[in-house]
Amino acid sequence: MTRETWATRLGFILAAVGSAVGLGNIWRFPWITGQNGGSAFLAVYLGIVLLVGVPALVGMFVIGRRSKRNPVGALRELSGSNSWGLVGGFLVASSLVLISFYSVVGGWILRYLGESALGLATGSVGYFSNPGAAFASASFGLEAVVFHLLFLGLTALIIVAGIRGGIEVATKWMMPAIFLLLVGLGAWASTQAGASEAYAFYLGFDSQTLQNNFFGLLGPAAGQALFTLSLGVGTMITYASYLDEDRSLPFDGASVAVLNTVVGVLAGLVVFPLLFTLGIEPGETGTGAGALFVGLAGAFSQLPGGALIATAFFAVVALAALSSSISILEISVSFLVDEYGLERRRAAASVGALVAVTGSVCALESGVFGFVAGTLVDILLTAGLAACLVFVGWVMGRDALVEFRSGSGPVGRAVSTPWLFGVGVLIPTFLVFTLLTTFGVDGR
Ligand code: PFF
Ligand code: NA
Numbered sequence: 001m002t003r004e005t006w007a008t009r010l011g012f013i014l015a016a017v018g019s020a021v022g023l024g025n026i027w028r029f030p031w032i033t034g035q036n037g038g039s040a041f042l043a044v045y046l047g048i049v050l051l052v053g054v055p056a057l058v059g060m061f062v063i064g065r066r067s068k069r070n071p072v073g074a075l076r077e078l079s080g081s082n083s084w085g086l087v088g089g090f091l092v093a094s095s096l097v098l099i100s101f102y103s104v105v106g107g108w109i110l111r112y113l114g115e116s117a118l119g120l121a122t123g124s125v126g127y128f129s130n131p132g133a134a135f136a137s138a139s140f141g142l143e144a145v146v147f148h149l150l151f152l153g154l155t156a157l158i159i160v161a162g163i164r165g166g167i168e169v170a171t172k173w174m175m176p177a178i179f180l181l182l183v184g185l186g187a188w189a190s191t192q193a194g195a196s197e198a199y200a201f202y203l204g205f206d207s208q209t210l211q212n213n214f215f216g217l218l219g220p221a222a223g224q225a226l227f228t229l230s231l232g233v234g235t236m237i238t239y240a241s242y243l244d245e246d247r248s249l250p251f252d253g254a255s256v257a258v259l260n261t262v263v264g265v266l267a268g269l270v271v272f273p274l275l276f277t278l279g280i281e282p283g284e285t286g287t288g289a290g291a292l293f294v295g296l297a298g299a300f301s302q303l304p305g306g307a308l309i310a311t312a313f314f315a316v317v318a319l320a321a322l323s324s325s326i327s328i329l330e331i332s333v334s335f336l337v338d339e340y341g342l343e344r345r346r347a348a349a350s351v352g353a354l355v356a357v358t359g360s361v362c363a364l365e366s367g368v369f370g371f372v373a374g375t376l377v378d379i380l381l382t383a384g385l386a387a388c389l390v391f392v393g394w395v396m397g398r399d400a401l402v403e404f405r406s407g408s409g410p411v412g413r414a415v416s417t418p419w420l421f422g423v424g425v426l427i428p429t430f431l432v433f434t435l436l437t438t439f440g441v442d443g444r
Pocket of ligand 2: 018020021022023319321324
């Protein structure tokens with residue numbers, strides 16, 4: 001059977017943007033930004049997206065398009081060594097860890113979307129009137145398991161429909177919908193009382209924090225940049241493995257990063273005014289779950305037209321989460337299809353069954369969830385990405401340059417050598433450094 005491919009280049013870009021834009025932009029970003037003092041963090045984060053994220057993204061595309069394989073097959077085949085295949089296996093395993101908690105949060109979102117839509121139908125958002133209690137009772141336990149399974153089931157259904165008929169079609173509709181809804185919500189949020197204070201916090205440039213705490217911001221900013229660009233578990237390798245034409249990979253990488261950043265900043269323009277209007281310090285609630293669910297759900301119950309806004313908002317988050325979860329699940333599905341010749345349906349069912357169990361553990365045990373979502377994933381992504389980039393720089397080497405240049409025109413040719421030096425030497429060094437400062441020194 002011939003391997004599947006994307007129908008169009010735009011389809012590939014939108015699928016990759018769909019992977020990037022997700023809970024990371026809407027749930028994790030305002031929380032981490034709030035915790036780290038707002039605009040200063042935003043500046044460092046944007047710098048890392050540009051200098052680390054974009055070149056790394058292109059590196060993953062280079063591996064994927066060159067090999068046309070899942071991460072395990074890709075690293076093994078391009079190197080001719082089984083040890084690199086094991087590194088690919090590490091990526092696939094990390095993707096399963098990631099989806100285990102991601103799907104639980106996806107389940108919460110479905111739950112909140114359902115409550116909002118119910119509120120819209122009945123004219124009240126009573127469920128949100130005590131959001132702290134509602135969140136506490138619904139976030140961990142059997143209900144959370146049920147909604148996690150629902151979210152996982154939806155994810156698997158799209159995967160089963162294939163690359164073109166499932167992922168590409170779905171993300172082609174989801175991305176414009178997300179964008180338009182966010183613009184509408186942002187316009188509405190700008191009319192709220194806390195808007196100007198929020199903008200000052202979020203967009204005002206705070207050089208003092210930047211000077212005092214630059215190194216402290218690096219670790220969280222790098223973690224957030226990798227998470228938001230879906231780097232470090234092999235998603236972007238897998239998606240690029242379905243490319244057939246040789247178009248410009250640097251262009252595609254830059255497009256994905258720019259579109260993802262636009263949506264991320266827009267999401268902040270929705271979330272922060274709401275939090276400030278209610279007098280909630282972003283980050284103060286301690287967890288991202290707190291900021292998004294407790295804070296915003298509270299806002300929706302107090303504001304006129306709250307049910308409508310809540311429905312639109314949680315619809316955005318649900319679409320964003322789903323277009324990311326399919327990209328995470330697709331990694332192990334492509335692994336089973338490529339390496340064991342499994343049918344797509346069987347592969348999705350097998351992986352789905354496994355994640356049904358591992359996700360349920362996260363849905364039942366808040367301690368496990370917190371460790372996985374807060375610490376483990378950061379470590380796995382950073383280590384996984386560093387390994388992949390060393391692979392591009394030192395194992396692929398010349399081949400990587402050839403693949404980078406193929407289809408990328410004169411500009412691509414001009415930047416290709418500095419790019420290889422960046423991904424082979426500078427960025428892995430930087431990643432190891434942030435790993436050590438974040439998890440070594442202050443022992444987070
Ligand atoms: N980029 C996604 C988000 O911001 O929500 C999360 C993610 C998806 C991370 C896929 C890693 C990945 F491979
Ligand atoms: Na997404």
